[in-house]
Amino acid sequence: MKYLSLEVRNWGPYRGKHSLDLTTSPGKPVVLIFGENGKGKTSLTDAIRWCLYGSEGSERSGARYANRDELSKGAPFDVEVKLRFSHDIDKPDEDPNNHEVFELRRSFVAKPDERSKKFKVMETDQSASLLIDGKPVDAQVISSWVEALMPREMSRFFIFDGEELIRLKDAIENGVEGVIRESLASVMGVPAITDLEDSLRKTQKQLDKQLQAANAHARYSEELTVLSARLEKKREERDQVVRDLEETRKRINDLRESLLRSKDTQAVIEDENRLKAELKVVERDLSIQQDEIRQFLHENWWLPLSSEIRKTLDREARGRSISKQRQELEWNVKRMKEASGNNTCGTCGQALPANGDLETRITDLESKIRDLESDEAAQLGFSEKFREPGEKKILLENHFRSSRELLKKKSDIAIALRRVNDRLAGTDKQSMAEIIQRKEREDKREGQLSEIKKALGGAIDDLEAEMSILRKKISRDGGIGGGVLRHSKAVGQVLDVMRRVRESLVGKVRNEIQTVATENFLQIVHNQASSDQSGRDYTGLTISDDFVIRAGQNRYGEKQNLNYGHSMLVVYAFVAALISVSDAVGAWIIDTPGARLDQVNLEAVWRFLAARNDQVIVFPHSNELTLSQAGTWLGDRVSARYELISVGGRDSDSEIRRVRS
């Protein structure tokens, strides 16, 4: 980081716009800005600080620097600071674009507070902008840009106020507090490592996901292999079943042909089968009838009336007997009447009794018939009270009748079967039955095999579907594996290297700072006028883990304590070392460097500053550096000289004048 220019408007004692060219050339790192007390030296260093960090990040608000002359007019006015600086980028030095130019602008509108009798300023309409190589940067990230180049906490070292030398001395003698230590780490570049680590961790996470996918890929492949084996086995099983099925069907065909060859026998057998089937039906129906009868007999409807029924049945039987007798008598009467003129019966030709006897006997017989009719009517009549049991009895009789009919039918079928057997007597019935039985077995096996084939087909379809899904997954995750593993390993290696660099970086840089600070310190001491030789015995400074700086041993191996003056010089030596190791800062702004130094040490410091390669912008008071001293101590190492003067003797209207050498 090198400052190029500073422009202020209505800032502090500078009414209107004023600018400073801060560019330095190789071999001329120093810019001198002379100013007496109250002429605006500190205002300018504060302008730089305010421009970098704003009011929130600064110890002094911008409102404090609103120009008093402008304020006295009572109208709002703009206050603005513009800072241009360059920053080296990672390109060869001979590349003209090896640096970026930053233009940072910060402003606000100052309004006198009318309620206050004093000059109280309202800082309104604050704005900030940053251009990098002419391209604007999002306002939200301006502070992070500036922090990356020069952490605010460290700015007090790099925008250095000689008045605060004692505070800085205390800071580095007692160790730096946490915030500064972090800033120090930032200046050393630790965030560059941690940011890269974060980025690489994200890459590694993505690779881990891919590796997980690759693992899944391997699992899918394994599953696919297992499924392939199962599929192969199932296919073999199915092929075997298909072969069995074909053989079975062939046997069935052979058996069918055998059966067809003896068609007559087949017809007889079919008759036999039909009769057997009919017999089965009859036997079933008979069984049903017998069950019905048994059911009737098991019912108790007839039990209380059984005697009456029996009686009725007896009477019916008697009635039927009487009826038969009557019929016989009527036949006799008829026969006698037919033969009334003959001696023989006209029907049967038997000899008949004489006529007188016949008439008597006919009369007698007709009388008997009448008696019998009366008796028959009496015997055959049903009592009303026996009607229901009687009906049931009829049903029962129907069942008996049906049973008798079925028995007869069964008997007829048995006869028919005997006839069929007789017809089959001359055929190889047993052989046919065996063929049929075999065919039935083969038919059954064909059914079973067909079922197995169907089931195997379903299993094969399922396996193929499952394998197809796996193949799709494998195809989707394809092309990963070994390459990802290598890539992940490579990222892991870089992460490992960066972690170890980060862990050791602070220590290494501290050692470097210690070495450079020691060199700086010895150089400053060496620069001292011959009147003070006490520091020449120092051989080194030590910087602890907490960045506490102590004097090392002298050339005789004795521990040295730093005196007050040397302690101040250590601050310069330390900050200069810090700037040397920081690739970001690269410039040093010092306000009144000699404020806390005696003349001997001040001269040593001036000589030291002039010998540096990094840019140094110094704001000396005239009693810290005269023009002749500048010529002696700084020689031709000065790029530009400025003088801060008051216009008309007013403190609120300073000007910046370039002093031509």
Place this chain on the structure above:
Amino acid sequence: MSKTGKQIAVSEAVAVNKSLSDSMFSEEEVGLIVRLAWTARRSNSTIKGDVYEKIARLIEDVSKRHVSDEAGSVEG
């Protein structure tokens, strides 16, 4: 001439990388990664993303080269 933090980090990274028995990276590659990391540090988010992308590509290329080297050695 003093070393800057970046230079120290580069030296350190090269030394650490050298100490790895199976490092896939050359001295120049590790140094470049560190220098790029420093570039990313002071860049805006877009450039930063580009720089990290560049580093990621470099690492991936190294890993690919390593695979092809291995394949070559197997074939050889």
